[in-house]
């Protein structure tokens with residue numbers, strides 16, 4: 001609790017961050033959102049507080065200035081990155097500002113103005129936090145529990161298979177005793193007595209066991225592969241679904257990093273459900289073998305047992321370097337992947353800008369760093385592998401040495417020695433395999449954490465909204481809307497009030513960066529307003545199912561994205577349509593000529609990202625998509641980009657016909673496109689600066705009255 005003098009004048013000279021770390025930490029966060037905020041302002045706003053500047057004061061002041069704030073018992077480790085910067089408290093309740101959180105976390109101690117860097121895992125020692133944020137919707141992120149349930153729940157659903165695998169494994173492990181015990185009996189009983197009949201009986205028994213062994217192993221393998229396959233299909237589909245429905249404001253990962261998540265998911269699945277399981281699953285054999293060795297000779301059993309414990313200790317020690325390396329490796333691989341994807345995507349620009357050598361230089365550095373880390377991990381793996389082979393040989397040697405003494409003491413027979421030698425070297429195999437898996441587990445755990453974080457980001461329609469709005473008329477209302485992009489100090493849409501009646505034909509114009517596209521993103525539910533509400537026919541957008549929302553709004557975006565495939569596939573993205581309707585659409589949008597010339601009809605291949613089509617033609621395909629469902633609201637963002645005068649005219653004519661009974665919104669810089677509308681709204685810096693009949697607004701614009 002920080003008590004501050006009543007008089008707020010010349011406050012800067014009287015108080016210092018050393019005395020009032022919470023107040024200054026809070027100021028740091030306000031500066032982050034608003035630029036430089038004076039202490040006087042903060043203290044004036046908190047003047048009601050008699051107890052000085054407390055956590056509650058910080059929360060109250062945050063509310064006063066239009067932010068949301070919560071004081072929470074939450075481990076700093078679990079604070080989602082979307083809440084940074086935030087204030088966290090150590091055990092002594094000293095505040096720090098958490099500014100960055102990746103493999104390492106940066107904490108700013110405002111009292112000394114020093115930033116300390118700690119390993120992220122140490123964040124769990126900070127158990128309280130004040131989270132301050134602008135977007136109310138973010139509060140849904142706070143309590144999204146970060147468990148690995150998304151992975152373990154489906155894994156658990158295969159419990160029947162695991163029981164089957166367990167039973168089969170038990171038998172397989174018992175079968176593994178057959179050959180050593182057979183050998184012992186032969187040496188101890190058959191050879192001294194020349195009991196050939198017994199030999200054949202024993203040998204036949206072993207053959208039968210070996211046949212069962214092969215059969216059981218293949219069945220077990222089949223079950224494990226099946227579980228892996230089903231788990232893979234489920235998890236990959238679920239991850240893709242989350243990527244496609246992730247709320248835009250949380251969609252901050254680079255494309256390459258996202259793609260890398262699939263690779264990591266596969267590694268996790270392989271580790272827990274397929275290849276690695278097969279290696280670890282025979283671990284019970286170690287215990288069975290030790291018991292059998294113990295029954296033959298307790299002294300010999302001590303050898304593999306002690307060595308196994310030594311391996312365990314070795315593993316625990318190795319965890320520290322491996323853990324650090326794994327963390328770095330996962331993060332660097334992700335960064336490398338992102339750089340790779342981005343560079344490939346921008347290869348043409350790189351050529352045109354003569355940036356090849358710069359990009360190559362960066363690439364060389366990234367590869368060098370990533371390779372050096374994976375090389376170190378590789379070296380540790382190879383070292384462990386070599387050590388394991390030596391350990392097995394060492395155990396065999398030691399067992400024989402101890403065995404010889406045991407024979408001398410008449411505690412062991414020759415046959416017994418051979419049996420325990422075979423058994424102990426085989427018993428070590430699953431132990432060593434498991435210890436190697438532990439090394440890999442660290443890496444897999446990092447991947448698991450990575451995906452875990454992504455998995456818990458909010459997706460659209462998380463509240464499972466019901467459908468039922470049906471087809472709308474097309475009334476649109478923006479009520480007191482403000483919108484800030486993540487971490488932006490400025491509102492891209494500011495105190496926006498707008499009503500568009502069903503059937504209105506509205507043009508939205510404004511300078512570059514005025515907020516036109518942001519308006520469109522909010523209308524289509526891609527971004528949720530930071531403040532205010534948007535209504536369609538009186539239904540608040542956030543209560544509408546996203547599918548229904550987008551069925552009612554056809555959008556022709558500013559930058560159309562075409563998928564490699566045919567023209568037909570690109571137009572009927574959401575659902576297949578009849579041949580007649582397809583030809584009708586192609587005619588409406590003005591691509592009839594192109595389709596005829598191609599000789600492939602609507603099977604024309606558009607190329608990667610539509611590279612076989614011109615920019616204008618790509619826009620026309622986007623128009624076809626927008627009108628495919630005949631939606632009551634049609635939004636065209638820069639519809640005439642890349643079109644020649646003829647096509648521009650024909651597009652305007654067609655849209656005029658199509659949009660006769662629709663609400664039409666045309667966002668544009670070009671006057672030609674305004675022919676489709678009769679009302680014009682002018683935006684500037686996220687605000688509506690003019691709204692009225694087209695002629696009046698255009699007149700005012702030409703006379704520079706707006």
Ligand SMILES: Nc1ncnc2c1ncn2[C@@H]1O[C@H](COP(=O)(O)OP(=O)(O)OP(=O)(O)O)[C@@H](O)[C@H]1O
Pocket residue numbers: 485486488492510511512513514515516517518519
């Ligand atoms: N993802 C983003 N993150 C942060 N700021 C953004 C983001 N997208 C846009 N902005 C900012 O929001 C403001 C409005 O951008 P918007 O794209 O809506 O403008 P616009 O009117 O559509 O511009 P243009 O005519 O160039 O398409 C701009 O200042 C822009 O810098």
